[in-house]
Amino acid sequence: MPNSNAIFASLSASDASALRPHLKSVHLESRRILFDVGDVIDSVYFPTSAVVSLVVGLSTGEMVEGAMVGKDSIVGVAAAMDSKLAFTQAIVQLPGDAFVCDASAFKGVAMQSERLLSLLFRHEQAVYAQAQQSTACMAAHDVRSRLCRWLLRARDLSGGDHLAFTQEFLAEMLGVRRTSVTFDAHALQQAGLIKYSRGKIQILNVDGLHEGACECYETVRSQYAKLLGRNRKAHDARSMSGVAHG
Known part of the structure; x- marks a missing residue:
């Protein structure tokens, strides 16, 4: 739907x-x-x-x-x-x-629709802000904390704990060498936070990943929450109105 x-x-x-x-x-x-x-x-x-x-x-x-x-x-x-x-x-x-x-x-x-245009402008602001945050993240944070952030974001968007990623792809997206991803993914697995095999990553401990992630994860979540906040309330109000009159 x-x-x-x-x-x-x-x-x-x-x-x-x-x-x-x-x-x-x-x-x-x-x-x-x-x-x-x-x-x-x-x-x-x-x-x-x-x-x-x-x-x-x-x-x-x-x-x-x-x-x-x-x-x-x-x-x-x-x-x-x-x-x-x-x-x-x-x-x-x-x-x-x-x-x-x-x-x-x-x-x-x-x-x-002026209302839809307003939403689209705010959406693009949120995506642009995420791109800016990613740039700052690459410059300031270590690979392991960035990897934790990236896995949490992927989990939020996919809605599941099983992620089909190769280490090569992870390295490309993070802009680092594969050896760096291999080292930090192994450390996360040893800590019981994830389990990985060829092309597959399973998240085992979400709270542990939260603790290991850099601040950028929560920053991006907050940006999107602000984006949807007002419109989400309006949508919920309409839904309740429809129930009340149904």
């Missing part, structure tokens, strides 16, 4: 009704590239269980993650709204479901 996406769930009844006919359910496979740098965005995605990384490529071929988004976000909305090219690559990090909307149809609905 579209309402499994927090942004869609926070829309007004009229905005949701206007968008719903344009939504198509899709399953996004791991490593699928939704768009690349320089692409014209023709689709907007509302993830419901898929997790997507917004990454920046370097001339050396390395990739660094700027933001991790999922059921708390929309993918591709900024470029779709102003017809500009994508300046990051969007790659599916964890497979799952999403709803996709034609970018032109999405823009048409958004331009008719």
Whole structure:
């Protein structure tokens, strides 16, 4: 259901009704590239269980993650709204479901709603703030605390404790050597926080990861809570009103 996406769930009844006919359910496979740098965005995605990384490529071929988004976000909305090219690559990090909307149809609905436009601006602020936080995190925090933060964020967005990640992919997203990830993942496993095998990580101790994570995890959570706060209350109020009059 579209309402499994927090942004869609926070829309007004009229905005949701206007968008719903344009939504198509899709399953996004791991490593699928939704768009690349320089692409014209023709689709907007509302993830419901898929997790997507917004990454920046370097001339050396390395990739660094700027933001991790999922059921708390929309993918591709900024470029779709102003017809500009994508300046990051969007790659599916964890497979799952999403709803996709034609970018032109999405823009048409958004331009008719001041409330929806306001939400979209705040959403883009939150994604931009997350990217800024990631930059500061890479500069100031050690690999282990960043790894804890990254695993917690992936768990929040996927809704499960089993994450299908290779250490190579983790190293790419964190912008470090694989040996660094191997060392710190082993330390977390020895501490009983995670269990990992080839291509799979199971989170065993969420509280332990919270203790080991850098401050950036809670900062990003707070940013998204502020993003959805007002709209979530309005959505809940409408739902209760509907029950009262049903």
